[in-house]
Amino acid sequence: MKFSKIDIENFRQYYGNVPIDLATDDQKNIVVIGGRNGYGKTNLLLSIVWCLYGDKLSQIDDHFKKEIQKEKNYNSFMQQSINWTAKKEDIDTFSVTIRIDETELPELKMLNSNSADSVIIKRQFNVSTMIEDLHIIDPISNMELFNDDEDKINFINDYIIPIDAAKFVFFDAEKIAEIANLSIKEEGSFINDALGKILGLDTYETLIDDIETYINNLKKEGATKNLQEQIADKENAIKLSQIAIDKFEEENADSLKKIDELKKAIREFDNLISSESKQGNSKFDREKILTEITELKIKETELAEKFNELSEILPLTILSGKLEEVNEHLDLQESNSVFGKIASENSAKIEEFIELLFNKPPEPENSSFSLKDKMFYFEKAQDLSHKLFNQQDNNDDADLAFEHDLSNADKKMIQDAIDLVNTQSKDFFESTIDEFNATKIKLSELTNTLNKVDADLEDDIILEYNSKKEKADFQLSEANQKIGENKANISKEEMNVKRLNQSYQDLLKKVEINKKNKTKIAKSAEYLDVLKKFVFEQKEQKKESLAKNILEEMQKLMHKLNTSGSQFVSDIKVTILAEGNGMKITLYNSDDEEIKKEVLSQGEKQLYISSLIKAILKESIQSLPIFIDTPLGRLDDEHIKNILLYYYPDLSEQVVILSTNNEITPKRFNDISESVSKSYLLVNDGINTELKKGYFHSYED
CATH class of the missing domain: 3.40.50.300 (P-loop containing nucleotide triphosphate hydrolases)
Structure with missing residues (x-):
């Protein structure tokens, strides 16, 4: 499959119709599109993804999701996507068109045989009516291939690129x-x-999820009123946690938009200060210091986030030895339980075997076996059987001073905690902390240097710019702190959802299921196992x-x-x-x-x-x-x-x-x-x- 041509019309930086020929061949498979930052590389990628997936854009990449959240919703995001020049000319529609060649297509009567491996996908949006249209067209006859929007969406997912695979096709390598x-x-x-x-x-895994949901619904039908209320409470609690997660993510999107604006304002104040300053014989390069400070602040934010994530599992790391001990104890406890069950089953089978051997017909003809002889061999067989079987079980059975009374959910939580700790290493903890501290120290040194440079330059107008810049810096710090707090809250809510889901499953196990639903569940479980x-x-x-x-x-x-x-x-x-x-x-x-x-x-x-x-x-x-x-x-x-x-x-x-x-x-x-087949410059x-x-x-x- 190849995207042979793209036409971008009045989308973001692209005014009028901007055609891009992307044709490649077997020897030359690369197309290079160069451009400076801010010239439209990312928006070119965005235009293609939008053309294919429309309002499902946020499902593909966190970057796209955050951009939409900054504008509150999809329609607002789209309104901001029309080219500025086109908008001034009262043009209210933008579009993206992609011609796709060398792809397998379904057999449709309306498809011209000459274009059986080619199709055109076009999506347009009208910012006045807020109406979005998707067209899938035969390139030879120019006929629409589908009338129903759902058929168009299914066609893209089934024959072009499934939406869940898009992140592996369109991505930021960094x-x-x-x-x-x-x-x-x-x-x-x-x-x-x-x-x-x-x-x-994915089709089979979706089917697995659907069958599991069906089984859960069957289980709920037989619940008592009390159990139904408890199940409903858990479902509502899960929904509330999801709503809280969405709220925190929206707040972070607002904060990110604010951060972008504050960074822009800070750059402007720095430029104004530099333009008004007369550095004279200063040995410091103010612009270089500013660049280093900006880079260090980005690094500080990244390390702070990583440090916050690590700090959450630090207590678990300290207790990792105890967690392992508990886990080993649980394994022994489980082994003892299994061996005990086996020993009990063996004992019952031995008794039944001896009983059938000595006291049940058939017996040999003309047997001279007396009752006394039978009793002797009966008791000997019992003694030997218990020595041979039970002794082996007892050797494997470890003595435990006590037993943990934990649910399956509790046991799983312990194992998850151990797995989480095992993904990190002591060296990684130490190197992250050392790097974070070193960055803070370097940032402090450069900030002090910058303050000294600016102190030598101050007059009334520079004082005013510095004051505004300090205010923006403070607001920037607050916004970053808010994002960190929200990320921590999101993690807590996600853990809460996990815990609630486990409780929800435990409640379903308590439901008395009627005979009819048991049959349905059993048959569904068979399908589930096969899948x-x-x-x-x-x-x-x-x-x-x-x-x-x-x-x-x-x-x-x-x-x-x-x-x-x-x-x-x-x-x-x-x-x-x-x-x-x-x-x-x-x-x-x-x-x-x-x-x-x-x-x-x-x-x-x-x-x-x-x-x-x-x-x-x-x-x-x-x-x-x-x-x-x-x-x-x-x-x-x-x-x-x-x-x-x-x-x-x-x-x-x-x-x-x-x-x-x-x-x-x-x-x-x-x-x-x-x-390289084609190369372009934005x-x-x-x-x-x-x-x-x-x-x-x-x-x-």
Whole structure:
């Protein structure tokens, strides 16, 4: 599948109709679109995603979700998306059109045979009427292929790119490094989503969820009035927690919008102060100090968030030894229970065997066995049986001074706590704290230096600018603090939802189910088992190839793998997590020691996740186009060279890269020129953006 052409009309920076030819071939699969920050690279990506998914935009990426939340809702977000120049000319409609070639399409009578592998998707929005229209068109006959909107949405999900797979097709390469910071369960969920959408397993997993919901509803039918009230209370509590989470996320979106405005105001005040200042013989470069302070503040915010996350599990880390002891005790308790049950069952079977052997017919003809002889062998058989079977059970049965009276939910909570602690390492805690403290100290030093520089420059107008800047700085700090508080509250509510769901399931187990519903539940459970087994087997088949492909990609990309001596990563294992939680990927060094992903550098994390995404895409039946914003993020020169030469040229049959000239310099562009089919430069006149053929070093007027 390839996106051969895109037409953007009056969307954001793109005034009028801006056509983009993205055609590629087997030898040249890359399209490079260059542009400075703010010139429209991200909005170009946004236009494509919006064209395909409309108001479902927020489901694809957190960035898109936050942008919509800043404007309160989807319609407000759309109203802000019309080009400013077009709006001044009283144009009230914008649109995006995509021509898609080389894709498998359903057999439709209205499809012209010459266009059986091509289709045009167009979405437009009218800011006056607030009406949005989606069109799916045959490129030869120009006929609409569907009348019903639901059919159009299903067509895009079934034959173009499923919405849940979109985040693996349209992504910010720098931000994907954050996936390496996810917990085992969260990363497992990410991989589960990816493989599910790429392999088509999501249909079966959705069916599993539907059957489980159906079973829960059947169970609720037989509940007593008291149980019904308790179940309803739990359902309402879960809804209230979800509402609270949405509220905190909306507040954070407002805060992010405010932060953007405050940062802009602070930059303006700094520029005004610099323009009004006469630094004379000052040995300090005020602009350089400001740049360093800005970078350190970003780093401080990132580290503060990471530190807050770590601080929540610090008590668990301190108690990790005790948690392990409790878990081992529970394992022994469970073993004793199992062995006790087995011993009891064995004893009953032994008694029955002896009884059948000595006291029940048939007996041998003309037997001279006296009653006394029978009793002797009866008692001997009992004694030998108990020695042979019960002694073995007793050897395995450990003595416990006491037993924990914990529910399954309590036991699971202990195991989850241990798993959470095991994902972190002592070195990671210490390095995060040290880095956070070092950043704070450096920031304080630079702030003091800046204050000294400004103190030598002060006059009335600079004093006024400084006062306004200090106020904006204070408000910025408050907004960041509010976001941190809300994130902590969101985590608490998510834990609450998890606890409530467990209680909800416990209540359902107490319901007396009638005979008719028992039959339905039993049959549904059979279907459920078959589906779960099928999904598990599919993942089991893919885990080895997934591990192999990830390692191969990392070996190409990470120069540490090619150094002499011990290899940085020598093996990768993929494990299927229990309860449908996806897959866990573990990295090992040459000493067979696990490499914690959290200790990787940001660049190494980006390479790891890039390798993971490529390995997942290799499992796809159909080749998908890949669109990448900020392609080289935080990578060093050697890693950049490896990514450009060995990653993008065979990532997919069509790879569209949105880059700045700092990421793909003219020299780097020349290195990959043999793989480049088209190159463009986004040119902005201060308001609108247009495309010129060629890259930064050479483009056509």
